[in-house]
Each structure stands twice: as structure tokens, then as C-alpha cells.
Amino acid sequence: TSTKPQPSSLKRKGKKLVKTETTSSESNDVCTGMKSKKDRSIAKKIKSEDYVVKQESDSEANKGSVEEDEEDQWWLSESLENQSCNWETLEHNGVCFPPAYVPHGVKLKYKGMDIDLPPEAEELATFFAGVIGSQYESNPIFVNNFFNELKRSLENTPYGKLVVNFEDCDFSPIFEYIQQLREQKKNRTKEEKLEEKKANDALVERYGYCLLDGKKEKIGNFRVEPPGLFRGRGQHPKMGSLKAFVPEDITLNLGYAAPVPQAPEGHAWGNIICDPSVTWLATWHDSISGNAKYVFLSMSSKLKGMSDLKKYEKARELKSCVASIRKKIEAELLDDAMPVKQRATAIWLIDRLALRAGNEKGEDEADTVGCCSLRVEHISFQIKPDPENRKQKQYFIIFDFLGKDSIRYYNEVAVPKVIFQNLKTFATSAKKQRHDPLFEDLNSSMVNKYLNGLMPGLSAKVFRTYNASYTFQQELQNTPAVGTMSEKILAYNRANRQVAVLCNHQKTVSKSHSAVMDRLHVRLKVIKAERRYIKRELESRNCKSLSSSSSSNEESGVSSSGEDCVKSEVKSEVKSEAKSEVKSEEENGDSLDSSQESDSLKKIHTYSTEKLVKKLEVLGGRILTLKNNILDKDENKQTALGTSKLNYIDPRITVAWCKKYDVPLEKLFSKTLREKFKWATSVEQCWTF
DNA sequence: TTCATAACTTAGAAGGCTATTC
DNA sequence: GAATAGCCTTCTAAGTTATGAA
Numbered sequence: 001t002s003t004k005p006q007p008s009s010l011k012r013k014g015k016k017l018v019k020t021e022t023t024s025s026e027s028n029d030v031c032t033g034m035k036s037k038k039d040r041s042i043a044k045k046i047k048s049e050d051y052v053v054k055q056e057s058d059s060e061a062n063k064g065s066v067e068e069d070e071e072d073q074w075w076l077s078e079s080l081e082n083q084s085c086n087w088e089t090l091e092h093n094g095v096c097f098p099p100a101y102v103p104h105g106v107k108l109k110y111k112g113m114d115i116d117l118p119p120e121a122e123e124l125a126t127f128f129a130g131v132i133g134s135q136y137e138s139n140p141i142f143v144n145n146f147f148n149e150l151k152r153s154l155e156n157t158p159y160g161k162l163v164v165n166f167e168d169c170d171f172s173p174i175f176e177y178i179q180q181l182r183e184q185k186k187n188r189t190k191e192e193k194l195e196e197k198k199a200n201d202a203l204v205e206r207y208g209y210c211l212l213d214g215k216k217e218k219i220g221n222f223r224v225e226p227p228g229l230f231r232g233r234g235q236h237p238k239m240g241s242l243k244a245f246v247p248e249d250i251t252l253n254l255g256y257a258a259p260v261p262q263a264p265e266g267h268a269w270g271n272i273i274c275d276p277s278v279t280w281l282a283t284w285h286d287s288i289s290g291n292a293k294y295v296f297l298s299m300s301s302k303l304k305g306m307s308d309l310k311k312y313e314k315a316r317e318l319k320s321c322v323a324s325i326r327k328k329i330e331a332e333l334l335d336d337a338m339p340v341k342q343r344a345t346a347i348w349l350i351d352r353l354a355l356r357a358g359n360e361k362g363e364d365e366a367d368t369v370g371c372c373s374l375r376v377e378h379i380s381f382q383i384k385p386d387p388e389n390r391k392q393k394q395y396f397i398i399f400d401f402l403g404k405d406s407i408r409y410y411n412e413v414a415v416p417k418v419i420f421q422n423l424k425t426f427a428t429s430a431k432k433q434r435h436d437p438l439f440e441d442l443n444s445s446m447v448n449k450y451l452n453g454l455m456p457g458l459s460a461k462v463f464r465t466y467n468a469s470y471t472f473q474q475e476l477q478n479t480p481a482v483g484t485m486s487e488k489i490l491a492y493n494r495a496n497r498q499v500a501v502l503c504n505h506q507k508t509v510s511k512s513h514s515a516v517m518d519r520l521h522v523r524l525k526v527i528k529a530e531r532r533y534i535k536r537e538l539e540s541r542n543c544k545s546l547s548s549s550s551s552s553n554e555e556s557g558v559s560s561s562g563e564d565c566v567k568s569e570v571k572s573e574v575k576s577e578a579k580s581e582v583k584s585e586e587e588n589g590d591s592l593d594s595s596q597e598s599d600s601l602k603k604i605h606t607y608s609t610e611k612l613v614k615k616l617e618v619l620g621g622r623i624l625t626l627k628n629n630i631l632d633k634d635e636n637k638q639t640a641l642g643t644s645k646l647n648y649i650d651p652r653i654t655v656a657w658c659k660k661y662d663v664p665l666e667k668l669f670s671k672t673l674r675e676k677f678k679w680a681t682s683v684e685q686c687w688t689f
Numbered sequence: 690t691t692c693a694t695a696a697c698t699t700a701g702a703a704g705g706c707t708a709t710t711c
Numbered sequence: 712g713a714a715t716a717g718c719c720t721t722c723t724a725a726g727t728t729a730t731g732a733a
Binding site: 220221223225230231232233236286289291293356357358359365366368370403404405406444445448459460461510512516642670671672673 | 715716717718719720721722723724725726727728729
Binding site: 690691692693694695696697698699700701702703704705706707708709710711 | 712713714715716717718719720721722723724725726727728729730731732733
């Protein structure tokens with residue numbers, strides 16, 4: 001009999017322990033003889049909890065004893081040292097398979113002829129009909145790859161030689177069928193929706209959680225990716241190819257004593273291993289790239305939380321030594337050796353522009369670059385006179401390239417002369433062509449190796465985290481000491497936006513953006529107009545009280561005093577403003593409904609003066625909030641704030657800021673974010689990055 | 690040293706859900 | 712109560728980095 005391998009013997013990659021596959025029903029006994037005392041006690045606990053872990057509601061989860069809560073607060077006790085072993089026991093129910101394809105029988109038309117497709121081809125055609133209306137439909141790479149797949153699926157059928165031209169294919173019957181299904185889905189009854197929710201909840205209950213060292217943890221992506229046409233970003237050469245689902249390719253990672261879950265009917269797991277040196281629960285291969293895909297724990301889990309905390313602590317460590325690192329890099333910019341000069345210049349860009357490292361990419365991937373993989377064609381040079389001192393020159397580099405996800409990076413940057421000269425040398429040396437690499441003596445692993453020598457654990461991406469968090473903290477200093485909630489949140493979002501701009505996090509402007517902005521402007525005008533009506537009403541009441549003593553003067557149009565002059569001036573100004581307001585509303589076609597207008601006017605006349613003054617205050621507040629809202633929205637139309645909030649900004653900065661400015665955390669972090677950053681919520685308001 | 694790749698983080702899009710508006 | 716907007720979550724593509732083998 002073998003003895004249970006200790007985790008330390010499993011830490012090296014490639015030395016994974018392969019378990020003998022057993023099903024849940026025969027499970028627990030198989031390894032009994034190998035269990036340690038601790039394992040046995042955990043196995044018992046797991047059994048008593050019925051293994052299939054139940055989803056707790058928020059309130060139920062919070063009912064745990066103080067002892068349990070403290071146990072959950074790993075950040076108070078766990079060491080952040082690198083550990084070769086991520087867990088001692090791990091149990092889960094495997095992964096959730098996508099439903100098998102059910103043929104619908106709707107025909108493809110080819111040259112007007114009905115084609116009765118075999119199931120595989122029909123599934124492919126249905127995948128394609130699913131992208132009709134999207135940008136992929138008209139993308140020649142996508143269409144070509146898809147059509148090759150379709151032809152391949154028809155090779156050994158009577159249609160193999162008939163279906164040869166994509167242009168002769170008519171997918172509209174299948175498209176219409178899909179639309180019908182979508183419509184049906186939209187029009188589901190309450191009962192149907194409830195039924196579906198129940199079924200989904202059951203899946204989440206079965207597959208959505210695992211037991212890691214006896215503690216229930218949420219799993220991130222327990223559903224295996226369903227088959228479909230690959231939707232690569234940018235000009236990906238493989239887009240439109242079939243991304244297959246191969247059930248037998250799935251490997252599960254389970255604790256040594258854990259029961260092996262039953263594979264779905266008719267299938268078997270590809271492999272079962274026990275490797276506590278990794279955090280994934282299941283893996284398979286992507287049929288397009290051959291790359292591994294994994295099932296990991298959710299971001300609210302202890303393992304992910306620890307990894308996050310480590311990341312930010314590493315960035316803080318960089319903060320403490322960034323000055324000396326920069327000094328060293330600046331000296332190396334002038335080094336005679338080309339590899340050193342190139343490395344220093346690249347690191348300067350990674351640090352100051354928050355560029356990604358930039359690994360080399362393959363032929364079968366989209367042509368995107370990062371710092372080390374920049375090519376001559378991606379930068380241009382410009383020298384301008386310094387506007388403040390015409391005798392001085394300003395040196396500019398214009399960056400224009402496609403970065404991660406084929407998002408364009410365009411930036412005109414004023415740089416020190418030495419950076420300008422270095423880049424110019426790199427771009428023009430050895431008769432380089434446009435498509436040649438700018439840093440031919442450099443790659444990302446050389447940069448990282450060097451950085452690691454300057455500070456243990458330092459790599460290119462730590463600069464991005466450090467600069468993002470540091471910038472955010474600095475920008476937050478612009479928060480008004482005294483301000484309304486909306487002003488504070490605007491300040492927060494502005495700081496967030498600075499970071500998003502630095503990291504070049506973009507989103508496509510929504511189709512409805514301009515319409516939404518128009519509507520907000522109209523709403524603002526309406527409120528302003530209402531405020532003016534009230535002001536006018538108050539003015540006239542004031543005047544009436546005055547006029548009782550000087551009505552003759554007013555009637556004759558002659559003011560008895562300078563004060564009256566001013567009042568009438570204000571009055572006429574308000575009148576004309578209100579008029580122009582209404583006029584511009586009419587021009588926009590969005591004026592107040594006339595009945596509404598007169599209603600609100602009527603009401604205003606019946607209100608007491610005190611009530612009107614109060615209403616005036618309320619409207620003032622509303623106008624301010626709306627103005628901030630408009631500003632925020634417009635500045636934000638193209639910038640995605642979420643990515644930096646999720647991955648780059650140390651959440652402790654937000655927590656401390658919220659405490660300092662008395663802003664509820666819920667205003668800034670969604671439920672998932674609060675769960676993810678549980679470890680950050682206990683910091684004091686004086687905490688700094 | 691180079692190459693391949695395992696294992697993880699980071700990323701935008703899509704679609705669902707919910708609050709708001711009419 | 713329906714329509715709409717926008718927030719939030721899910722999905723999975725696309726990066727980075729460390730490590731082992733050749």
C-alpha cells in the first residue's frame with residue numbers, strides 16, 4: 001500500500017499525482033487507508049454536510065458565529081509568503097457541460113434550393129445565423145473560416161460538392177428561426193421564468209461551489225465553454241473557426257481523498273489529478289489555439305483575495321524604491337551598450353506611460369504589440385518650440401499602435417531629449433524598415449529578469465499597478481473638503497478616470513449616448529426654467545409689497561429709487577431668460593408639456609413664500625447634481641472605469657477615502673466588488689498606499 | 690540561451706437585471 | 712405597467728510571467 005503523498009512532494013509542475021478514477025458512489029472508501037487523521041475528520045465533516053453545498057443567502061451567511069467570522073478573515077492571520085501548496089483537501093462536483101445540440105430541421109437555402117443539413121453542419125450554420133447583424137457577419141476572415149468549416153462538415157455528404165460558394169448560401173430561414181426563439185424567450189411567462197431560475201439555481205448549487213480545506217468557496221466559471229464560432233478581437237486570423245467542445249479532454253483536479261464526481265451520462269473525464277500546487281479545479285484545451293483553459297475559484301475566494309493583496313503589497317514595495325530604480329534607469333539611458341540603452345528606454349516607457357511588457361506573438365494571432373514588441377512604424381517624432389520659452393525645444397513621440405484586444409493606443413507625449421534621441425537611434429539604426437522591431441536587442445523576459453534583480457518580484461506589470469494606484473491616490477486629493485455627495489462622487493470618478501486614461505481602458509461609445517445627453521440637457525433646462533418661474537414669482541410678490549406704497553410710480557413707469565430700478569431690471573432679465581429657455585426647448589422639440597407647465601405654474605402661485613424659498617433651494621441642489629451627472633457622463637463616454645477599479649487600484653485607497661469623506665462604500669463598489677475586496681474593508685481612514 | 694507552455698491576471702463585449710421615467 | 716437606461720455580472724479572449732526542457 002502506498003502512503004498519502006504529502007503536498008510538498010507534489011509542488012513541482014509536471015509531477016502531478018494521477019488519481020485512479022472512482023465515482024462518488026464508491027468514493028470515500030477507496031483512499032481510506034491513506035488518509036491522515038486531519039483528512040479523516042474533514043471527510044467526516046464533508047459527509048455530514050451532504051457534500052452538495054447549499055447556497056446561503058447574504059443574511060444566512062452573516063449569521064455565522066464570531067469564531068467562524070474570524071476564521072474567514074484570513075487577511076488578519078495568513079502569511080503572504082509564497083507557498084508551494086494552495087490547499088490540503090479539495091472537493092467539487094466537476095464541471096457543468098453545455099447542453100447537447102438538438103437539431104431544429106430548419107433548412108439552409110443554397111441557390112434557392114432547400115438543403116437538409118446533417119446535424120453537425122446545421123449546428124455550424126446556426127452558429128453563423130447567430131452572428132447575423134453583428135460586425136462578424138461582414139468580416140471576410142470570419143466568413144471565410146466559417147465557410148471552410150461548413151464545407152468540411154459537408155465533405156462526405158451529397159452536398160459536399162454542391163455547396164461551394166458562400167454567396168449562394170441563404171441563412172435567413174435559420175436566422176428567422178433564431179429570432180423566433182429570442183422572441184419566445186423574451187415573452188416567457190412569470191412561471192416559465194421561475195421554472196428556469198429554479199433549474200439554474202440547481203446547477204449553481206451542484207457545480208458552483210467547492211470545499212477547499214473544508215471551507216465552502218464559490219467557483220468562478222464552472223460551466224465549460226459551449227461550442228461556437230471563435231470570436232477573436234481585432235483582425236484575428238482564426239475568427240470564425242469552430243471552437244469545439246471535447247468532453248473527454250477535461251481534467252479534474254481533486255484532493256487525494258475526495259470522491260471523483262460522476263461524469264455526465266455517456267462521457268468520461270479525460271483525467272483526474274491531485275495537484276495542490278495549482279489553484280485550478282478543471283482544465284481542458286481550446287481547440288483553436290491549443291491553449292489550456294481553466295476553472296478557477298471566484299474572485300471573492302480566499303485564494304484570489306490573497307493573490308490580490310500580494311499584488312498590491314508588491315506595488316507598495318515598488319513605491320518605496322521607485323526613486324532609486326528610476327535613477328538607475330536614467331543613468332542607463334546614456335549607456336554605450338545598445339542592449340542596456342534599449343532596456344532602459346523600454347523600462348522608462350513602461351514606467352512613465354504604463355505600457356504593457358509586450359510579448360512576441362505568433363502568426364496565428366492578431367497583430368497587436370506592447371512595449372518590447374513595438375515596431376518602427378508605431379512611433380513618429382516631432383520637435384516643437386517650447387511655448388513658454390521659444391528658444392527651447394520640446395521633444396514629442398507620437399505613439400500609434402494596437403494594444404491588447406486590438407484597442408488603439410494613440411498618445412502624443414512630450415519626452416526628455418535623451419528618450420527622443422534614443423528612440424530615434426533605435427528606429428533609424430541598421431537601415432531598419434517600418435515593420436522592423438524598435439527594440440531588436442530586447443524582449444519582455446529580459447526586461448523582467450532585470451527588474452527582478454532590482455527588486456525581488458518586480459516585473460513590468462507591477463509598474464502599471466503601482467502607477468495606477470499612486471495616480472489614483474494623488475488625484476483623490478482634489479476631493480472638495482466640503483461638498484455634496486454628488487460632488488464627492490464626481491471627484492472620485494474623475495480620479496478613477498485619470499487612471500483609466502493612463503492605462504488606456506476604453507469602451508465603445510454606446511449608440512444611445514448622444515440621445516441620452518440631449519435628454520439630460522433638456523431636463524436640466526426644464527428645472528432651470530422652473531427655478532426661474534419661482535424666482536419671478538418671488539420677485540413679483542416682493543414688488544407687490546413694495547408697490548402698495550409706490551404703485552403710482554410703477555404705473556407711470558417712473559422709478560422712485562435706484563433699488564426699484566435694479567428690481568425691475570432683474571425682473572425683465574428673468575422674464576427674457578425664461579422666454580429664451582422655453583424657446584430653446586421648443587427648438588429642441590422637447591419642451592415641457594403645456595398642461596404640465598401650466599399646472600406647475602398654477603401650483604407655484606398657490607404656495608406660500610417660505611415654501612417657494614425652500615423649493616428654490618431644492619431645485620438648486622437638483623441642478624447641481626444633474627450638472628455633475630452630465631459632466632461625469634460626457635467625460636466618461638469612451639473611457640471604461642471598471643477595469644482599473646477591478647484590477648489596478650488598491651481597494652484600500654477607496655475604503656480609506658470613503659471613511660474620510662463619509663461616503664458609503666456601496667456608492668462606489670458593487671456587491672461583487674465588495675465581496676472581492678472584503679480583505680480591504682477594515683483599513684482606517686488614514687491608510688495610504 | 691531559446692523555446693514552449695502552464696498558470697495565472699487582465700480585458701471588453703454581451704446580455705441580464707433593476708431602477709427610473711413616462 | 713411598459714419602455715428605457717444604465718449598472719452589474721458573466722463570458723471568454725488576450726495578455727503576462729515563471730519555469731522546465733532542449
